[in-house]
Amino acid sequence: RQPLRPIMVVFEQEHFQGKCQEFTNECCNIQDCGFDNIRSVRVECGAWVGFEHHDFQGQQFVLERGEYPHWDAYSGSLAYHVERMMSFRPIYCASHQCSRMIIFEKENFMGRSAEVCDDYPSLQAMGWCSNEVGSMHVQCGAFVCYQYPGYRGQQYIMECERHSGDYQHWRNWGSHSQTPQIQSIRRIQH
Numbered sequence: 001r002q003p004l005r006p007i008m009v010v011f012e013q014e015h016f017q018g019k020c021q022e023f024t025n026e027c028c029n030i031q032d033c034g035f036d037n038i039r040s041v042r043v044e045c046g047a048w049v050g051f052e053h054h055d056f057q058g059q060q061f062v063l064e065r066g067e068y069p070h071w072d073a074y075s076g077s078l079a080y081h082v083e084r085m086m087s088f089r090p091i092y093c094a095s096h097q098c099s100r101m102i103i104f105e106k107e108n109f110m111g112r113s114a115e116v117c118d119d120y121p122s123l124q125a126m127g128w129c130s131n132e133v134g135s136m137h138v139q140c141g142a143f144v145c146y147q148y149p150g151y152r153g154q155q156y157i158m159e160c161e162r163h164s165g166d167y168q169h170w171r172n173w174g175s176h177s178q179t180p181q182i183q184s185i186r187r188i189q190h
Contacts, residue, residue, distance in 0.1 A: 006046025006090035008063065014039045014070040026089035029054035038085040041068040047094040047142070047188050049157045050074065050085040052176070059176045060155050061085065062144040064189050091142050093161045094190040099141030101158065103182075106134035107169045119186035122149040133182040138165035142188040145173070149183045157188070 005024055012018035012035050021033060030038055031054070041050070043065050052058030061074045068074040071083045103123075105111030111134060120126050123133075133145070138160040147153030156173040159165070167173055170180035 004045050006048065006092075007044040008046075008048050008088070008090075009042045009044065010035070010038045010085075010088075011040040011042075012036065012038070016040050016042060016067070016069065023088070024090075026056075026087075028056065028087050030086050030088075037083075039083075040070060041074065041085075042066075043068075047091040047190050048088050049091055050088040052084060052086065054086045056087050056089065057176075058086075060157050060174050062091075062155055062157060062188055063088070091157065091159060091188055091190075093140070093159050094142040094188040095140070099143065099187040100139040101141075101143055101185075102137045102139065103128070103133045103185075104135045104137075105130065109135050109137060109166075109168065116143070116185055121151060121184050121186075123183055123185065124149070131183050132180040133170070134180060135169060136167045138167070143185055144188055145182045146184045146186075147179070147181050151184050151186060153181075153183075156182070 007024055009020055009022045011020045043063050048063040050061040050063055063074055099117055101116045102113050103116055104113045136158055138158050140160050142159040145156045
């Protein structure tokens with residue numbers, strides 16, 4: 001069966017108002033499409049990752065099928081207030097049927113490890129003894145890791161198709177990562 005084509009509609013104003021455009025591929029700078037900013041989003045098919053800055057830099061936001069009428073509907077961060085999304089791309093490997101990742105206590109896949117293949121609102125509640133993760137290997141699928149329990153705080157998108165699924169150091173998690181603190185993880189739905 002052929003996977004469905006990712007479709008996302010972006011709007012210049014909150015609540016799906018103003019200029020809009022449909023995308024089926026990545027956009028590295030929304031200003032090149034005549035937008036100053038993206039204030040609301042409707043994901044019609046697939047999973048996407050949005051970025052605070054152009055060229056896929058800055059804070060990451062996971063965008064799954066549904067409506068996001070304003071920035072705080074997708075930002076997930078109370079500690080880091082961002083009201084802009086300047087670039088985005090589809091997450092092709094997202095799959096609820098096959099999602100598996102190994103998290104490691106230390107950098108370079110060292111120390112204690114645990115397999116993650118479900119959604120965990122609290123890593124500590126599942127038995128992880130720290131509020132930090134040193135490295136990760138995504139075997140299949142895609143995950144969003146959150147700085148705080150309950151799927152809150154900075155978001156880091158981990159995919160099996162990026163870096164061959166290997167995230168050897170927390171600095172590999174994204175241009176905005178400033179800490180190895182990960183306290184909740186969930187699978188990204190396609």
